[in-house]
Amino acid sequence: MKMGNQPFPLASREEHPEDTLIRLGTLEIGGRRPVVMAGPCSVEGRDALIDIALTLKHLGADVLRGGAFKPRSSPYSFQGLGEEGLKYLADARAITGMPVVSEVMEPQAVGLVAEYVDILQVGARSMQNYALLRAVGHSHRPVLLKRGFSNTVEEWLLAAEYILSAGNPNVILCERGIRTFETATRNTLDLNAVPVARYLSHLPVIVDPSHGTGYSRYVIPMARAAIAAGAHGLIVEVHPEPDKALSDGQQSLTPTEFRQMVSQIHKVHDAIEDFVVTSI
């Protein structure tokens, strides 16, 4: 089970054969039913967020996603609404009852973000930000840990080990695409990571086909494939008018497409449910 030289005893399935189940109210992440997290890339305004949240709840989303603090390659790009965005997310949760996930980018902000959201997201660029991993490890909130776009599965599990060893047992792994030479997709969504991570670890594994492919037309087939590969859920970007999104519109589903995706992944899940449990 060891691939490199570095053990990850707390994340390892060898030492913890049972799947980890993370509970948020009545929601279970890591159980039999696939979890769907959805929302806009960035929180852009209170009314728009509440509108899309109500729609997504109605269409079968379990968790609302939305970026308040946005990691951007350029200092001149839109950096998100910050705490104001977190407040809108909290408002959307109060109205819809859906738990909320949002990214935290620095150790000092963990307390603030944890006040407003139910799941703390550590982004791909932060996967080896060890101070941040320790800080979310000291939080009582579950952590969604995105795989770095050039990190091995072993490094991903070692990053999870930082969080687990700081005292937080509730880590959700999220595959979101790696960097390769291919240019037809924004990244190369690496679905191999799903069975590999489930073989090596007991932690739940979800998949982000929006960032993973970068084009909305590939999101639904790759979402189906993720569930068929054994993923415990998905996180996708949805925007009422993708053309007008402040960021990542090209990869956002419309609400109609989202409804199709939910329907299809549940059919895939129903078809393979018994196999996944026994074959991994």
Added chain:
Amino acid sequence: MKMGNQPFPLASREEHPEDTLIRLGTLEIGGRRPVVMAGPCSVEGRDALIDIALTLKHLGADVLRGGAFKPRSSPYSFQGLGEEGLKYLADARAITGMPVVSEVMEPQAVGLVAEYVDILQVGARSMQNYALLRAVGHSHRPVLLKRGFSNTVEEWLLAAEYILSAGNPNVILCERGIRTFETATRNTLDLNAVPVARYLSHLPVIVDPSHGTGYSRYVIPMARAAIAAGAHGLIVEVHPEPDKALSDGQQSLTPTEFRQMVSQIHKVHDAIEDFVVTSI
């Protein structure tokens, strides 16, 4: 639909909206029912081949695969049985009724291999062997064109264009894993290539999860995922005793695992059949 600067008019879906359907007797490749190609990595002996072929036929395989000419990184590795191996494949076909696919590695050998097999395989290392592409383009046999392990989807479709423009319309695309930094799998099976190739082209697309992952324990989940992503079929390695295979034993399914795979992929297919047709 154009990604780079180089058009592929014959391979392009834009110019040929209907899916290409390739018929081998009663078998259809590229139609609604997923096709399963299976067999040993290398043809190792006549009796063993016929035994496994009978087993595979019984368990639901549609096409028998087996290497007679083997591309090997080292000149000192087992290079395959050559024409003798082709004869065994033809014998297995005669006995089981299954069509046969095997690799051809050089232009001059196309005539010989085409005498014995039903589908000519162009391997990943040969994807840009233009003399070979032209030679199989002049053959009347369908061609299974594996994607090079560091080629873009656009280059893959341009390689298909070489075959199509030489007069052979029957090209089956096969994704088999790309090279990345990840070491937990032998290659990184790139399932994004399935919806991308189906979006850009009308040619059938199948997937090789055996070479794509390199470990038998990941073959079944990735086979399910391939079908869920919209693949028209699979090609997998099966060996009665993987530990004793002359090549690639680690990635070969046992017959029991193969039966499980067939059952599972058909359930996935049944669940999503209607969506694939309409959503791509």
Added chain:
Amino acid sequence: MKMGNQPFPLASREEHPEDTLIRLGTLEIGGRRPVVMAGPCSVEGRDALIDIALTLKHLGADVLRGGAFKPRSSPYSFQGLGEEGLKYLADARAITGMPVVSEVMEPQAVGLVAEYVDILQVGARSMQNYALLRAVGHSHRPVLLKRGFSNTVEEWLLAAEYILSAGNPNVILCERGIRTFETATRNTLDLNAVPVARYLSHLPVIVDPSHGTGYSRYVIPMARAAIAAGAHGLIVEVHPEPDKALSDGQQSLTPTEFRQMVSQIHKVHDAIEDFVVTSI
């Protein structure tokens, strides 16, 4: 000069044609004479550090490097001596007169590290840690910004832009190897990045052949090549007894090898000095 869609006006050579020159006492970084930074991977103890610092000073090093806070993939690996290590570095500077460079891993630690060191290093894993980039951007210390192991040159310059736009004009770019499929070296030192970064930007560019190759036997040839490509300097790991290093011994030069490297790179530099200035 624009490669993607994101401008980096402060880092861009187009807008600032003159090379940036960073002065530390009498030392110039970014000028004609190549700068050599050297030292152990990790600070392991006060006496050992002072010993190697004296040796390196004698052998031609300009700046002493040494890790006090170490980014490690595993939470169970040696994490460095922390502030104690910084004190030893400051002691070594007091004794040798050499300026000191060491890594800072989180925004809150910038003040502490800046008290002890002359150049703040932002490591490869932190290249897109935007809070850290802003924090070092508010410091008065020059910053050595390592390229992330899967970041494009454009993203690297955008990371520099974060620092520059926060008010700190003294950024030194450092190429240290990227991730590829190759396994004969630890990383693939990308010397193309030297002329590309010098073409696109006015900032000094140095190269780390120790991390870039991972094997001491390749460090000297790649150090020569870096200078020939136009690099303004090098940062290398040196250990009196590489076999006994707590980290990265395999890639550390002995003092004897270091002396050879210094001699050789100065000969290369003397040979090409006039060309570099005029040809880039």
Added chain:
Amino acid sequence: MKMGNQPFPLASREEHPEDTLIRLGTLEIGGRRPVVMAGPCSVEGRDALIDIALTLKHLGADVLRGGAFKPRSSPYSFQGLGEEGLKYLADARAITGMPVVSEVMEPQAVGLVAEYVDILQVGARSMQNYALLRAVGHSHRPVLLKRGFSNTVEEWLLAAEYILSAGNPNVILCERGIRTFETATRNTLDLNAVPVARYLSHLPVIVDPSHGTGYSRYVIPMARAAIAAGAHGLIVEVHPEPDKALSDGQQSLTPTEFRQMVSQIHKVHDAIEDFVVTSI
């Protein structure tokens, strides 16, 4: 010295400690003096070829390069002049006295190409075309073996082993860039491959900075770096009017730039000559 599981006894330095020296008339490849191969990407016409050949000879080129059979991703791109191009190359050799190198793309063409040229080039796309490797292995002409753009150094040496084991001892290794995520260069010229290949093998190693970088402005610095890393020579594209080249104009040097390159690499070589011999 073994990196993977596959030995390459004939190519290995362990078994053949002395550098291989290949002689073409009075020219030595693999000796102390760096060899410069230069010419247009494609042979475009007789007069133009002879003109540029005379110029290159005058400016210090040792070998004339020029493509007669061109490997092109698209069947619709210019495929080269074929045998007519070979004749022009032979004419240029007769007039200038320079030996000639040109690519051969298929086993059956080896005899034809070997009639006209002094060095047979196996292109990057053909590095694992085993039938071709065996065919050039049976030729009496030296072979320039380009590294595949996603092949490891070990696979490259195994490809050389195919040629050596077929009876041809005169193989020149040529690094020409690998595929990575970086987009600022056409490929990522991997100069690490120079010391790695020289450490593992006794064969001469040359570098192609034209294909390796894809932009003429980076060719000279990377040519200098290649020599500094220990390369035995270079192969570069030169065109009298790069803007009008039928292929690859963007990466072609003008004759003036070529003269600068030759001058600079000889200065680098003179500076480091003694070190390379003793340090690798």
